[in-house]
Amino acid sequence: MKRKFTHVALLLLLLTTILMSGCKKEVEELAVATMFGGDYVNINGVDQYQIWARMMRPSSMEDNQKKEGASSDYLISASSTSLIEIISNLMVRLPKTPFYGHTYIYVFGARGAQEKILPQIEATMSNPDSRPAVFALVTKGLASQIMQLQPSGTTTLTQQIKNQSEKIAIDKGVACGITMNEFSEWLLSPDRDALLPEIESISPVEGETVPDSVIVQGFGVFRQAKLVGWLDKEESLGYLLISKxxxxxxxxxxxxxxxxxxxxxxxxxxxxxxxxxxxxxxxxxxxxxxxxxxxxxxxxxxxxxxxxxxxxxxxxxxxxxxxxxxxxxxxxxxxxxxxxxxxxxxxxxxxxxxxxxxxxxxxxxxxxxxxxxxxxxxxxxxxxxxxxx
The missing domain is CATH 3.30.300.210 (Nutrient germinant receptor protein C, domain 3)
Structure with a gap:
């Protein structure tokens, strides 16, 4: 009986190893998106969308990049008057099949949040592969400026922003994480308004050896799907005390x-x-x-x-x-x-x-x-x- 159990255990171990190897190979065939940023900008006199994406490097490439001191993810972007065209352009440029199951962050630039936030949300939420629990944030400047920053103390910028949205901001009483689902429900509600946590870049204090990075602090206020103002730290704490x-x-x-x-x-x-x-x-x-x-x-x-x-x-x-x-x-x-x-x-x-x-x-x-x-x-x-x- 003991020998039979040992044989079964070895067989299960062998099957698990084979399946895990297959999964790893499948992951290597994917272009994994972890973070998006959306702006509405004027390029050559034409107002258009500009979308940025942070993509995770395959593990084989990541090992080499780490040895060389480079980031474990990379940036791509596309611009157009049509969000559908942007998505198509991004997919064509990727060397592998895009995967959105590990997308955790979407950053809205200020102008896009003031004028064109609903089309961006619709494009994001209509993707059947997108995660409904993506954290949404807004910045006073361009989302592209946030997207191009380097992480401090974490593996990726995506992970740093996720940690701040999920834990650090509410722990210190300066903001809280809001998902794209929750934000969308508020925007469509006939009886309330919405807000999003504010994300901004910060520069290191003299003597620090970390790169420019980000902080999640404060909120952007929306009325009828338009960004109309901002809450500072004290006003944000007031919101948290009333609402959470x-x-x-x-x-x-x-x-x-x-x-x-x-x-x-x-x-x-x-x-x-x-x-x-x-x-x-x-x-x-x-x-x-x-x-x-x-x-x-x-x-x-x-x-x-x-x-x-x-x-x-x-x-x-x-x-x-x-x-x-x-x-x-x-x-x-x-x-x-x-x-x-x-x-x-x-x-x-x-x-x-x-x-x-x-x-x-x-x-x-x-x-x-x-x-x-x-x-x-x-x-x-x-x-x-x-x-x-």
């Missing part, structure tokens, strides 16, 4: 007490949004609860009787972020929180009354924000460091 349930994050909230600069390290939050209609006008109440710790510093040790007053100060400070983001939403006339969507969902009869001019109603809506910040720790040491003279 934050878990295991590391967000620093600076505040001052007795002329001393301190920080509240927010590690989690949850929110609840209620509304009612008063005199024909919506009133929203947003309650946000947070937990975090305050790092003790020289001359400032937290005692039990200081906790409640500190929590009040921190709550007032945190409240500034959602209020700034709400003010931006009204300035851009763009409900990216989905507040009016809640009315549509939970009070459909009232929605039917206001649907034709729901944006005017959004501008008139009163929004109250209540913050309840809890201190659950005071850092890694029980006493602050105080140097003796």
């Amino acid at each position: 349930k934050l878990r295991n994050v590391h967000i620093s909230i600076p505040f001052t007490i007795d002329n001393q600069s301190l920080a509240y390290y927010l590690s989690g939050s949850k929110n609840k949004i209620n509304f009612k209609i008063i005199d024909g006008k919506p009133y929203f109440k947003i309650k946000i609860q947070t937990v975090g710790l305050v790092a003790e510093t020289d001359g400032f040790d937290i005692t039990p009787d200081q906790i409640k007053p500190l929590e009040k100060i921190i709550s007032d400070k945190i409240r500034e972020y959602p209020l700034k983001s709400i003010a931006c939403a009204k300035k851009y006339d763009a409900d990216y929180f989905g507040l009016m969507q809640k009315i549509h969902r939970y009070n459909p009869s009232y929605w039917q009354e206001i649907a034709p001019n729901w944006r005017d109603i959004f501008q008139q809506a009163d929004v109250e924000v209540e913050i309840e910040a809890k201190i659950v720790g005071s850092g890694f040491v029980s006493k602050s460091f105080s140097l003796k003279p």
Whole structure:
């Protein structure tokens, strides 16, 4: 019995090896696209689309490239007034069959996001091989400038942007990843607006030995499928506090007490949004609860009787972020929180009354924000460091 089991195990191992070899050979026959960037530019007096793609090198080539210090992927691009023609041109130029199953990123240039975002989304989403979970981002300049940058500390630029979109941005409270599917649903929604995380290039500080690279921070705001403005770091944090349930994050909230600069390290939050209609006008109440710790510093040790007053100060400070983001939403006339969507969902009869001019109603809506910040720790040491003279 034991010998029979051994023979079966060896047979399975042999079959697995053969299948894996076949898979590797098949992969070598593919041109794997990992990232796309789309611009709308003027070339020789003609407005047209310009699409860039980052393609993964085959492993055999990649080994040689790594020895020579080159990147493990390469860039191709094409321009035309027709997106269909661009796709055709890119496919003709590729030496192998294109594969989109490992495409993780799509970057929109600012002008394309302002004027021609729907055709780009349609071309992307209509591809049966495309991934619906592609992260979409927008830049204030040209997508081509982002596409041509080199990664810092990761294998590829695609992986670096994916990590920032998926983990780092929300961990620091400066943005969050939004997929092409989610973005498309928002753009087509009759009762809310959309936003996308902002991606920009950054230059190394003097003395650093890394190349120019990228940072995902802030949001681009859309109204009726057009880019209309931007959220800075504080406004972006306000959006996240209202719209997301934050878990295991590391967000620093600076505040001052007795002329001393301190920080509240927010590690989690949850929110609840209620509304009612008063005199024909919506009133929203947003309650946000947070937990975090305050790092003790020289001359400032937290005692039990200081906790409640500190929590009040921190709550007032945190409240500034959602209020700034709400003010931006009204300035851009763009409900990216989905507040009016809640009315549509939970009070459909009232929605039917206001649907034709729901944006005017959004501008008139009163929004109250209540913050309840809890201190659950005071850092890694029980006493602050105080140097003796």
